[in-house]
Amino acid sequence: xxxxxxxxxxxxxxxxxxxxxxxxxxxxxxxxxxxxxxxxxxxxxxxxxxxxxxxxxxxxxxxxxxxxxxxxxxxxxxxxxxxxxxxxxxxxxxxxxxxxxxxxxxxxxxxxxxxxxxxxxxxxxxxxxxxxxxxxxxxxxxxxxxxxxxxxxxxxxxxxxxxxxxxxxxxxxxxxxxxxxxxxxxxxxxxxxxxxxxxxxxxxxxxxxxxxxxxxxxxxxxxxxxxxxxxxxxxxxxxxxxxxxxxxxxxxxxxxxxxxxxxxxxxxxxxxxxxxxxxxxxxxxxxxxxxxxxxxxxxxxxxxxxxxxxxxxxxxxxxxxxxxxxxxxxxxxxxxxxx
Numbered sequence: 557x558x559x560x561x562x563x564x565x566x567x568x569x570x571x572x573x574x575x576x577x578x579x580x581x582x583x584x585x586x587x588x589x590x591x592x593x594x595x596x597x598x599x600x601x602x603x604x605x606x607x608x609x610x611x612x613x614x615x616x617x618x619x620x621x622x623x624x625x626x627x628x629x630x631x632x633x634x635x636x637x638x639x640x641x642x643x644x645x646x647x648x649x650x651x652x653x654x655x656x657x658x659x660x661x662x663x664x665x666x667x668x669x670x671x672x673x674x675x676x677x678x679x680x681x682x683x684x685x686x687x688x689x690x691x692x693x694x695x696x697x698x699x700x701x702x703x704x705x706x707x708x709x710x711x712x713x714x715x716x717x718x719x720x721x722x723x724x725x726x727x728x729x730x731x732x733x734x735x736x737x738x739x740x741x742x743x744x745x746x747x748x749x750x751x752x753x754x755x756x757x758x759x760x761x762x763x764x765x766x767x768x769x770x771x772x773x774x775x776x777x778x779x780x781x782x783x784x785x786x787x788x789x790x791x792x793x794x795x796x797x798x799x800x801x802x803x804x805x806x807x808x809x810x811x812x813x814x815x816x817x818x819x820x821x822x823x824x825x826x827x828x829x830x831x832x833x834x835x836x837x838x839x840x841x842x843x844x845x846x847x848x849x850x851x852x853x854x855x856x857x858x859x860x861x862x863x864x865x866x867x868x869x870x871x872x873x874x875x876x877x878x879x880x881x882x883x884x885x886x887x888x889x890x891x892x893x894x895x
């Protein structure tokens with residue numbers, strides 16, 4: 557028997573789904589088109605999703621699509637970040653030994669600190685330095701989206717996020733081509749090569765491409781080191797949330813939690829994955845769902861932004877991201893000399 561309260565709740569849920577469906581549907585369509593183009597042209601899917609979303613920016617002004625686009629850019633994004641935890645196991649990290657772990661942690665912390673200092677020197681807010689530095693140091697576009705979700709809302713945050721996604725996607729593709737040449741110039745052995753590639757290239761896909769293009773051993777090492785960097789996403793998200801809480805929020809805004817729900821989900825899934833209970837098929841499915849969530853979310857973010865806003869950022873943000881990338885690569889090369 558359905559009570560009046562249950563009937564009212566069902567009606568409200570249907571009405572809400574009806575409001576969200578158009579915007580979510582167009583986000584999925586853009587994401588599907590971006591995935592097809594990325595596969596066909598062998599290019600970063602995040603970049604295609606962002607650019608295609610920006611090409612249909614007018615949809616975000618449509619009254620029918622706007623609620624679903626806003627929801628997708630916020631909630632679906634956080635779900636994708638939470639699902640990143642399924643690809644992490646603590647055993648993978650422990651198997652590398654303490655030196656690569658220390659290298660990864662140290663390089664991430666130093667890169668973010670230097671990025672924040674450089675951003676302030678260039679006249680940008682420190683938060684922008686944390687966003688670009690975190691994307692460079694951790695896992696590219698995924699880190700940019702995760703940190704953006706944890707940082708306070710502001711009129712320019714989405715513009716900064718989209719610029720960062722474009723920057724790390726382009727730089728990661730360049731690094732996938734150039735960094736194996738650097739490895740050969742410095743005469744690194746397969747394990748050292750894997751550590752360098754895994755600790756410096758921004759996105760997971762480009763790390764895999766660069767590593768296995770050299771050798772299986774280099775590819776395996778690079779992938780594990782990269783996943784170690786992905787695991788560092790959690791403490792950085794917590795730090796970003798703490799900074800947000802310490803700075804306060806605008807009047808009428810809700811105070812963000814110290815540990816966002818998507819960070820809690822990340823921890824839980826990483827812990828479950830570490831037990832070995834999950835089959836490879838489930839882990840693969842979780843990874844694919846996470847990828848789709850992030851691609852759909854970045855499509856929605858693209859629809860919320862106009863191209864002229866991104867093009868108006870000027871040269872200084874580009875110089876900042878180039879400097880961060882070069883700093884991270886130089887730091888890891890220097891550390892490998894003493895390992």
